[in-house]
Amino acid sequence: MTTLYAGGWIVTCDAAGTEHPSGWVLVDEGVVTAVGDSEEPHADERVELADAVVTPGLVNTHHHLCQTLTRARAQQADLFTWLQELYPVWAGIDAEAEYAAARTGLAELALSGCTTVFDHHYVFPRGREGLIEAEVQAARELGVRIVASRGSMDLGVSDGGLPPDELVEDLDTVLAETERLAGELHEAGAGARVQLAVAPCSPFSVTRRLMQESATLARALGLPLHTHLAETREEEAYCMELYGCTPVEYLADLGWLGPDVWCAHCVHLDAHEIVDFGSSKTGVAHCPTSNLRLGAGVAPVRQLVDAGARVGLGVDGSASNERSDLLFEVKMALLVARGRGGPAAMTAREALRLGTRGGAALLGRDDIGSLEPGKQADLAIWRTDVLELGGAEDPVAGLVLTAPHHVDRLVVGGEDVVRGGTLVRADEAEIARDQRAQARRFAVT
Numbered sequence: 001m002t003t004l005y006a007g008g009w010i011v012t013c014d015a016a017g018t019e020h021p022s023g024w025v026l027v028d029e030g031v032v033t034a035v036g037d038s039e040e041p042h043a044d045e046r047v048e049l050a051d052a053v054v055t056p057g058l059v060n061t062h063h064h065l066c067q068t069l070t071r072a073r074a075q076q077a078d079l080f081t082w083l084q085e086l087y088p089v090w091a092g093i094d095a096e097a098e099y100a101a102a103r104t105g106l107a108e109l110a111l112s113g114c115t116t117v118f119d120h121h122y123v124f125p126r127g128r129e130g131l132i133e134a135e136v137q138a139a140r141e142l143g144v145r146i147v148a149s150r151g152s153m154d155l156g157v158s159d160g161g162l163p164p165d166e167l168v169e170d171l172d173t174v175l176a177e178t179e180r181l182a183g184e185l186h187e188a189g190a191g192a193r194v195q196l197a198v199a200p201c202s203p204f205s206v207t208r209r210l211m212q213e214s215a216t217l218a219r220a221l222g223l224p225l226h227t228h229l230a231e232t233r234e235e236e237a238y239c240m241e242l243y244g245c246t247p248v249e250y251l252a253d254l255g256w257l258g259p260d261v262w263c264a265h266c267v268h269l270d271a272h273e274i275v276d277f278g279s280s281k282t283g284v285a286h287c288p289t290s291n292l293r294l295g296a297g298v299a300p301v302r303q304l305v306d307a308g309a310r311v312g313l314g315v316d317g318s319a320s321n322e323r324s325d326l327l328f329e330v331k332m333a334l335l336v337a338r339g340r341g342g343p344a345a346m347t348a349r350e351a352l353r354l355g356t357r358g359g360a361a362l363l364g365r366d367d368i369g370s371l372e373p374g375k376q377a378d379l380a381i382w383r384t385d386v387l388e389l390g391g392a393e394d395p396v397a398g399l400v401l402t403a404p405h406h407v408d409r410l411v412v413g414g415e416d417v418v419r420g421g422t423l424v425r426a427d428e429a430e431i432a433r434d435q436r437a438q439a440r441r442f443a444v445t
């Protein structure tokens with residue numbers, strides 16, 4: 001079964017940045033087989049794009065789906081204060097709540113054009129099972145790809161860490177659970193719908209030994225590594241006091257810089273550390289909205305990209321964003337880059353590349369992130385006849401600069417996930433109702 005999506009502005013996000021202002025994409029069995037603007041090839045089915053913009057499906061590289069249950073809390077707090085207020089609330093998470101939260105965040109992301117979602121889950125209250133399985137189930141039902149993670153915390157407050165002791169686990173449990181989930185869930189190779197990453201939470205909530213053993217296990221299993229890093233000045237001070245070095249120096253000492261690692265935030269890097277990230281091909285999940293919401297600062301993304309580091313985008317958790325809208329994050333990346341470096345610091349197309357090709361590179365995926373022969377047919381189709389895009393002669397720049405927008409059609413591996421701006425496999429109103437019911441369980445009053 002072949003499908004031709006024709007009559008739209010195709011943004012391939014290939015290495016050369018090729019675009020076809022009046023082009024087509026040919027898909028066969030869920031895989032892109034040709035992209036062009038010459039005579040249309042024959043296909044079993046022809047989808048008329050009516051001047052829509054077609055981009056690769058966006059790739060989210062940092063999130064905490066469970067946080068959709070706890071939005072708009074600790075509203076004026078810095079990161080550590082915010083975490084200390086929320087840890088005890090998150091301690092109530094169970095599989096039922098995780099499922100409702102994941103469906104909400106994944107649905108929001110899908111409607112914002114996102115086809116692949118990384119989730120960093122690190123809260124595992126004792127005796128609560130099936131949390132990762134619940135979010136994987138939600139992703140499968142909605143039809144998006146998920147890279148889940150077995151996150152972890154083992155450095156509680158009585159040992160000098162930030163999280164309460166009741167929320168930390170022992171190292172052996174973490175490693176055994178990671179190995180179990182990898183065996184049960186992780187799909188290797190092109191077109192994978194479910195994958196697993198190894199993701200100890202942060203320098204202030206994980207012991208040195210767990211950081212090291214996580215890396216050893218991930219490398220033995222061939223899984224990517226992820227953590228939070230250099231998010232705030234307070235974290236830097238914490239690392240200096242506890243480890244006698246900066247967060248990046250600590251990471252380097254652990255053997256964590258490398259092409260199989262990506263870190264969320266990286267707001268506070270000095271010039272040498274930016275060079276180290278570039279030369280080691282370490283990745284950065286840039287989360288501008290969350291960084292602004294918590295007053296953490298703005299990551300040096302222009303410098304990181306120029307240094308050769310891999311950079312993608314993340315909406316981060318919904319307790320610090322509070323949206324899960326990845327196209328909006330593309331626009332935010334552009335805005336904060338310009339706020340930091342002036343109007344030439346980032347173009348609309350560069351921002352879009354971070355949210356597509358850049359994200360795929362962080363996750364170690366060469367089958368998604370661009371529209372080229374052999375890639376997965378993950379397409380985000382954006383109408384251009386909407387109110388907000390009127391007058392935008394360059395619809396690609398218009399799409400980014402006037403974001404957010406709901407995607408009109410979202411295709412994952414050739415299958416519709418969103419059509420006509422509506423979820424195909426789930427009912428948005430039902431998801432919202434279930435979410436509200438679960439969120440009430442986490443109300444403080």
Ligand SMILES: [Zn+2]
Binds near residue numbers: 064120228264317
């Ligand atoms: Zn985070």
